[in-house]
Structures are given as structure tokens and as C-alpha cells.
Amino acid sequence: MWAYWVLFLLLFSSTSAFATPALVVEHLEYDFGEVIQGAEVSHTFRFHNAGDQILNISQLRSSCGCTAAMLTTRKLAPGAIGELQLTFASQGFRGEVEKMVTFETDDPRHAAVTFHLRGKVKAELLLQPERINWGVVTKGAGLHAEIDIVNRSTQTITLQPPEITAAGITAEMSHLTIVSGEQARLAITARFPEGKKRLAGYVIINTNFPSLPQIRVPVSARLAHQ
Incomplete structure (x- = not known):
């Protein structure tokens, strides 16, 4: 009788030792193709717990504040299904983008x-261009650059006069209204403030265009060693 009891305890302990959660994810990547700047992209990732213990999810974090993440649950019973909904706000972005969201689990394999x-x-x-960087320049060199602001939308866009964030930089627009298919020119000039060897700031232009309500142009240069 004692031997049977010992055998039962051994079997029970062995089964408990191997009882773990097991995360199974349908897919880890989603390509949303091409969207117009300002659009929101949403996608739902599905996963389930194929193990025999509760799966605990923690430390949900996004690579960018532009990507919101929402979990349906942080505790997943054996056999249960969970979802992670991601929403990317494309305002202010252009070109190829990749955003990542990570969570941690108590599945030893994931x-x-x-x-x-x-x-x-x-x-x-x-x-x-999108930015102005004169690089290393000699003292007294004239710093001048121009940027074309091109309207490829179907609406007329109104710009506000440029604002400057750093001393030594000035900016002027050719005009403040850009009809569809046309462009305006932003002229930027700069000089190093007295005693400064580095020039860095932004030219900021507010717009009435919802997809890009604010234009920020980085401007920089460094003074060569004499």
C-alpha cells in the first residue's frame, strides 16, 4: 500500500513539473501596404494558450508613441484565445515605416x-530637401539654402509665417498659400551667434493641412577649427 502511495506522489509531482503555459501566435508581422499620410492603420494579432497552465502577459510596450496597443486580457486560461490590437497614426511620417510592440510572458519558450x-x-x-545641414563651414561663410514645399494633395494649403527656435537662423516664405499641384519656396539663411561654434535649430511652419499640421525643418552647421 505504501508503495502505491509513493508511486502516486511521484506521478503527480512529475505531471505538475511539466505543466506550463504555451503561447501560440497566428502571425507576428502585418504589412499594411501604402496609406496616405495622416491615416490610421489598425490590425489585430491573435494568439492562444496551448499549454495546461494559465499564461500571464506583462510589460506591454511600444517602440513609438504613434502606435497604440491594447490587449483583450493579460491572463489566458489553457485553450483560451487572446488578441492584441495595434493602431498606428501615420501623421507626420513618410516613406517606409516599421513599428514594433513587445510583451513578456511566463511561457519559458517565449x-x-x-x-x-x-x-x-x-x-x-x-x-x-527635408533638412538643411551645412556641415563644417569656415568662419564668415555665407549660409543660405532653399526648400521647395510641394502640395500633391487635392486641396489648397495655407501656411503660417515661419517660426525659429534658435538664434542666428532666419527664414522667409515665397508665399503662404499653395494650391493643389503647386509649390512654395522656403529660403533659410544663418550665421553663427557670437562665441558659438555650433548652430542648431528648427524652422517651424504651422499649416491648415490635417495630415501634416506642422512642418519642422532641422537646420545645423559647425564652425571649422581655426
Whole structure:
């Protein structure tokens, strides 16, 4: 009788030792193709617990504040299904993008799982070029650059006069209204403030265009060693 009792305890202990949660994910990546700048992209990732213990999810984090993540549950019973909904706000982005969201689990084989959203954002208000970097310049050199702001949308876009975030930078627009298919020119000039060897700031232009309500142009240069 004692031997049977010992055998039962051994079997029970063995079964408990191997009881673990097991995360199974349908897919880890989603390509949303191409969207117009300003659009929101949403996708739901599904997963389930194929183990025989409760699956605990923690430490949900996104690679960017532009991507919201929502879990249906953080505790998944054996056999249960969970969902992770991601929403990417494309405002201010252009070109190829990839956003990631990660959560941690107590599945020993999947301690951390990362989901990917990727695709292309098509801008309708373009800057050519997008930034001004004069690099290393000599003292007294004239710093001047021009940027074309191109309207590829179907509406007329109104710009506000440029604002500057750093001393030594000035900016002027050729005009503040850009009809569909046309462009305006932003002229930027700069000089190093007295005693400064580095020039860095932004030219900021607010717009009435919902997809890009604010244009930010980085401007930088460094003074060569004398």
C-alpha cells in the first residue's frame, strides 16, 4: 500500500513539473501596404494558450508613441484565445515605416514576443530637401539654402509665417498659400551667434493641412577649427 502511495506522489509531482503555459501566435508581422499620410492603420494579432497552465502577459510596450496597443486580457486560461490590437497614426511620417510592440510572458519558450507593423506612408505635402545641414563651414561663410514645399494633395494649403527656435537662423516664405499641384519656396539663411561654434535649430511652419499640421525643418552647421 505504501508503495502505491509513493508511486502516486511521484506521478503527480512529475505531471505538475511539466505543466506550463504555451503561447501560440497566428502571425507576428502585418504589412499594411501604402496609406496616405495622416491615416490610421489598425490590425489585430491573435494568439492562444496551448499549454495546461494559465499564461500571464506583462510589460506591454511600444517602440513609438504613434502606435497604440491594447490587449483583450493579460491572463489566458489553457485553450483560451487572446488578441492584441495595434493602431498606428501615420501623421507626420513618410516613406517606409516599421513599428514594433513587445510583451513578456511566463511561457519559458517565449519570454518576450515582438509584433511588427510595416508599410509605406505617402506624403501629400513634401519638403525637398527635408533638412538643411551645412556641415563644417569656415568662419564668415555665407549660409543660405532653399526648400521647395510641394502640395500633391487635392486641396489648397495655407501656411503660417515661419517660426525659429534658435538664434542666428532666419527664414522667409515665397508665399503662404499653395494650391493643389503647386509649390512654395522656403529660403533659410544663418550665421553663427557670437562665441558659438555650433548652430542648431528648427524652422517651424504651422499649416491648415490635417495630415501634416506642422512642418519642422532641422537646420545645423559647425564652425571649422581655426
